Amino acid sequence: EEARFTLTFPSGETVQAEASVPSVALYDRIVVQWAGGSGLQIHAREFGAEYGDEGHVWSGAPRDMTAVARGQGGFLTRHGDRDASAPMMAEVYTFPGAMTKVSGAINLSIETEVTQSNCGTEVSAQSFEVSAGVSGIRTRELLLSIPDCSAVGNFLVLNNPLHDLKIARN
Numbered sequence: 001e002e003a004r005f006t007l008t009f010p011s012g013e014t015v016q017a018e019a020s021v022p023s024v025a026l027y028d029r030i031v032v033q034w035a036g037g038s039g040l041q042i043h044a045r046e047f048g049a050e051y052g053d054e055g056h057v058w059s060g061a062p063r064d065m066t067a068v069a070r071g072q073g074g075f076l077t078r079h080g081d082r083d084a085s086a087p088m089m090a091e092v093y094t095f096p097g098a099m100t101k102v103s104g105a106i107n108l109s110i111e112t113e114v115t116q117s118n119c120g121t122e123v124s125a126q127s128f129e130v131s132a133g134v135s136g137i138r139t140r141e142l143l144l145s146i147p148d149c150s151a152v153g154n155f156l157v158l159n160n161p162l163h164d165l166k167i168a169r170n
Contacts, residue, residue: 001025010086024130027068028097032110033090034125037082038146039112042091046073047104057093071099074106097131110158112146119149 001024007015034040041059049055055073057063063075074095080088095106110127112118122145129138146156 026096026098027130028074028095029128029130030093030108031090031128032125032142033088033128034123035086035088036118036123037087038118038121038123038125038144039115040089040091040123040125040144041111042076042093043109043111044074044076044093044095045107045109046095047102047106059091065094068094068096071096071101073102110142110144112144112156114147114149114151114154114156116149116152118146119152121146 001020001022003019003021003024005017005019009015030042030044032040032042043051044057045051045053046055046057057074057076059076059078062077063073065075067073067075074093076091076093079090079092082089093108110125112123122143125142125144127138127140127142142158144156144158147154
């Protein structure tokens with residue numbers, strides 16, 4: 001409920017801020033953060049949705065917070081400047097776990113397209129998971145080996161680095 005933010009600039013200067021967020025316990029949040037232009041993405045497939053369906057939430061179909069406000073689904077935000085010289089990126093998927101009007105599973109994955117700029121590299125990332133009604137933050141360090149450049153155009157899909165959300169109707 002007490003959030004702390006630290007921004008570190010290329011010069012080494014840091015700025016800190018704090019915010020009180022008393023409603024944080026009402027939401028499930030999944031965060032994936034990484035450095036560089038690897039193009040990682042969170043994909044949430046809500047309640048049996050397949051890729052491209054209405055319930056497939058990702059950076060290409062992020063929704064907005066009105067779905068959350070109505071308790072009908074989640075939304076995704078992307079943070080960072082991928083055009084910066086040393087980009088720090090994050091995606092955040094938010095679902096109103098304590099206020100939802102539906103029940104079922106939300107399948108989560110981390111994905112990236114293999115491109116000329118990321119092929120043959122290793123990507124270091126971190127995931128953070130906060131669940132409604134559960135104290136604490138689950139964290140995980142991830143090291144992704146992107147296939148070599150013969151795989152350009154293919155997708156690397158990690159289905160198990162995140163815990164799928166189990167949602168009970170309220």
